[in-house]
Amino acid sequence: MPRRVSIAIHLILLGLLLPPLHYYLFNSDKRDERFAWRMFSPVRVENCGTQFFVGENGAPIKVANYFHNAWLDFTKRGRKQAIAAMAQRLCDDNPGQSVRVRILCEERPRASAGKPRLLYDNQRSTSDEDIEVVAHGAFDFCKIGAL
Amino acid sequence: MAAQSELSRTYRKFWLAFEVSDAKLALFRVIFFAVFAIDAWSQIAHAPRYGFRDFNVGHFPFLDGLLPMPTRSTMVLIYGAQTYLALRILLGGVGRTLYVALALLFAYGYFISQLNSYQHHYLLAIALALVAAFPLGSAPAGQSKPQARARNWPVRMLLVAISVMYLFAALSKADPEWLNGSALQAQLPDGRLREIAKSMGWGFTAKLTLFTELVLVFAIQWRRAWPFALVTGIGMHMMFHWAGLKIGLFSYFMVSLYVLLLPEPWVERGRALSMKAGTRMRPVRDWLDKPGVLAWLLCAVGLAAGLVLVQMLPIDGFNALTICIALLAGAELATRWRRAGAAGLQHLLACALLVLLAGHTDALRDYYRFWGGQERRAGNHFESMLAYEKVVKVAPDYLPGRRSLAAQYRRLGHEDDALSQCEAGLAIDATDLVLNRTAAEIYSAQGEGNEALAAAERGLQTSPNDPKLRAIRKRWQRELNSHAPQ
Numbered sequence: 298m299p300r301r302v303s304i305a306i307h308l309i310l311l312g313l314l315l316p317p318l319h320y321y322l323f324n325s326d327k328r329d330e331r332f333a334w335r336m337f338s339p340v341r342v343e344n345c346g347t348q349f350f351v352g353e354n355g356a357p358i359k360v361a362n363y364f365h366n367a368w369l370d371f372t373k374r375g376r377k378q379a380i381a382a383m384a385q386r387l388c389d390d391n392p393g394q395s396v397r398v399r400i401l402c403e404e405r406p407r408a409s410a411g412k413p414r415l416l417y418d419n420q421r422s423t424s425d426e427d428i429e430v431v432a433h434g435a436f437d438f439c440k441i442g443a444l
Numbered sequence: 445m446a447a448q449s450e451l452s453r454t455y456r457k458f459w460l461a462f463e464v465s466d467a468k469l470a471l472f473r474v475i476f477f478a479v480f481a482i483d484a485w486s487q488i489a490h491a492p493r494y495g496f497r498d499f500n501v502g503h504f505p506f507l508d509g510l511l512p513m514p515t516r517s518t519m520v521l522i523y524g525a526q527t528y529l530a531l532r533i534l535l536g537g538v539g540r541t542l543y544v545a546l547a548l549l550f551a552y553g554y555f556i557s558q559l560n561s562y563q564h565h566y567l568l569a570i571a572l573a574l575v576a577a578f579p580l581g582s583a584p585a586g587q588s589k590p591q592a593r594a595r596n597w598p599v600r601m602l603l604v605a606i607s608v609m610y611l612f613a614a615l616s617k618a619d620p621e622w623l624n625g626s627a628l629q630a631q632l633p634d635g636r637l638r639e640i641a642k643s644m645g646w647g648f649t650a651k652l653t654l655f656t657e658l659v660l661v662f663a664i665q666w667r668r669a670w671p672f673a674l675v676t677g678i679g680m681h682m683m684f685h686w687a688g689l690k691i692g693l694f695s696y697f698m699v700s701l702y703v704l705l706l707p708e709p710w711v712e713r714g715r716a717l718s719m720k721a722g723t724r725m726r727p728v729r730d731w732l733d734k735p736g737v738l739a740w741l742l743c744a745v746g747l748a749a750g751l752v753l754v755q756m757l758p759i760d761g762f763n764a765l766t767i768c769i770a771l772l773a774g775a776e777l778a779t780r781w782r783r784a785g786a787a788g789l790q791h792l793l794a795c796a797l798l799v800l801l802a803g804h805t806d807a808l809r810d811y812y813r814f815w816g817g818q819e820r821r822a823g824n825h826f827e828s829m830l831a832y833e834k835v836v837k838v839a840p841d842y843l844p845g846r847r848s849l850a851a852q853y854r855r856l857g858h859e860d861d862a863l864s865q866c867e868a869g870l871a872i873d874a875t876d877l878v879l880n881r882t883a884a885e886i887y888s889a890q891g892e893g894n895e896a897l898a899a900a901e902r903g904l905q906t907s908p909n910d911p912k913l914r915a916i917r918k919r920w921q922r923e924l925n926s927h928a929p930q
Contacts, residue, residue, distance in 0.1 A: 302459075309601055334616065337627070337689075338622070339622050339627040342630045366821070367493040
């Protein structure tokens with residue numbers, strides 16, 4: 298096999314295999330299925346709800362007032378990279394205020410009868426006791442930069 | 445040692461001895477880029493979601509600062525230019541410039557925002573990068589008949605990319621939720637296919653899908669299994685399409701990729717049939733390929749006429765699109781100046797097809813509709829009104845457009861304009877509830893009792909219990925009766 302062709306073939310092969318392997322080996326956000334060829338995967342059965350709290354007011358903000366509707370689909374799928382970017386935008390737009398995010402993912406009722414099963418809650422995903430817990434039990438994204 | 449050498453030889457043969465005829469590549473080019481052009485144009489409808497309040501999340505964080513932020517106008521430009529380039533390629537523009545430009549524009553349009561997370565667009569990005577970097581080879585000079593086969597490892601790589609896709613798609617289904625059928629049951633929309641899957645058993649259908657994908661991983665790479673892979677793969681993807689899953693043109697893209705698996709004798713039979721027409725066109729092609737003043741004249745006329753056609757498109761930012769297409773055509777001409785006549789003609793045909801596509805799809809209507817909806821939700825009612833006016837202009841018979849425009853006129857206090865929209869809409873469908881209700885309310889507020897009563901009566905035929913219409917009818921029946929001559 299000519300050397301240049303051989304290098305090209307194996308580099309492209311790596312390029313084809315690494316993105317889906319990254320999902321299985323390194324990606325901590327299993328709801329982010331980009332580049333993993335996970336068509337119709339069981340993750341799609343989940344139904345997530347994301348609430349953003351700005352300041353110390355009790356009620357969550359109306360997300361549609363801040364972002365295009367298309368981004369709301371990402372919150373319904375629990376896609377953390379997009380949700381974190383949205384939270385960061387809220388921090389930038391509201392300096393000095395806290396931004397807290399609550400993500401809850403449940404199994405869709407259609408898959409099984411009865412009450413939906415809770416699959417993910419971002420407030421239970423950390424054991425770091427040093428993180429300041431504010432109202433509603435969520436963390437201030439503007440301070441810790443993580444969900 | 446001998447076994448290792450044999451394995452190495454087989455591996456080399458797998459890549460380097462892969463042959464594909466020029467005729468098959470030509471057929472693939474036409475079908476694949478036809479689907480591509482339709483898909484790229486249909487994406488224009490989604491352009492308004494980009495750049496809203498300057499918010500975006502790229503597929504890779506480093507892209508956000510590196511590349512320009514996508515906006516509604518730039519995405520119209522990107523998708524419009526992609527459509528033009530795909531049309532040029534399917535019409536025979538095989539210059540490297542076109543492939544590279546299309547691959548770059550597509551890569552930007554896909555990777556710049558997670559708003560486009562379609563898996564098949566990722567596959568397209570891979571396919572276009574392959575085609576742009578390693579032009580699909582043609583048979584060596586001297587054997588340049590269409591039935592001649594060239595050794596073509598980039599095509600093999602494209603097939604390997606499809607196998608990788610099927611492999612990981614199958615792996616993702618090796619999950620209890622999928623294997624017991626509950627994930628499939630939750631995702632399959634209502635319809636005939638759902639009934640069939642239900643009757644076959646959810647678990648069985650789910651396992652069958654996984655098994656089919658696994659079989660295709662290997663069948664696609666084994667020439668003898670291609671007829672089986674063709675029937676199975678195309679059948680599976682068309683079933684996905686008919687199931688009503690929201691996957692855009694994914695199934696059609698997969699069918700276009702399966703063209704590469706057509707057995708050569710089948711392609712040869714089709715080529716022989718098309719040869720007759722090709723022979724008749726030969727003198728025209730020879731004349732077009734002849735360099736000279738006439739060729740340059742044809743090129744200039746073709747370029748100008750094509751750009752005039754694009755300029756006539758009723759699309760926001762058409763000036764920018766026209767300039768972009770002119771630049772792309774110029775760049776391609778610079779690399780193929782010896783065939784100026786053919787390039788000019790292909791450009792004109794591509795622009796004409798672009799205009800045809802615009803007139804026969806809902807992309808433009810939906811573009812303005814989504815834009816109008818977004819502005820309305822953001823409280824920008826004047827901009828929303830302007831967008832809905834465009835909806836009505838490009839799709840005069842589309843009732844939801846008339847309803848939305850009438851509502852926006854009312855929000856801005858343009859009651860007479862709202863009434864005109866109601867009347868125009870009711871001329872299409874006299875029983876439309878929303879338009880009748882709007883008309884009844886406006887007529888009633890203006891004191892036009894007879895008109896208000898007539899609109900209320902028409903609306904109540906559709907919805908007899910509508911409280912607003914009942915109230916208007918009651919009021920005007922009472923008032924008109926009290927003024928009636930005794």
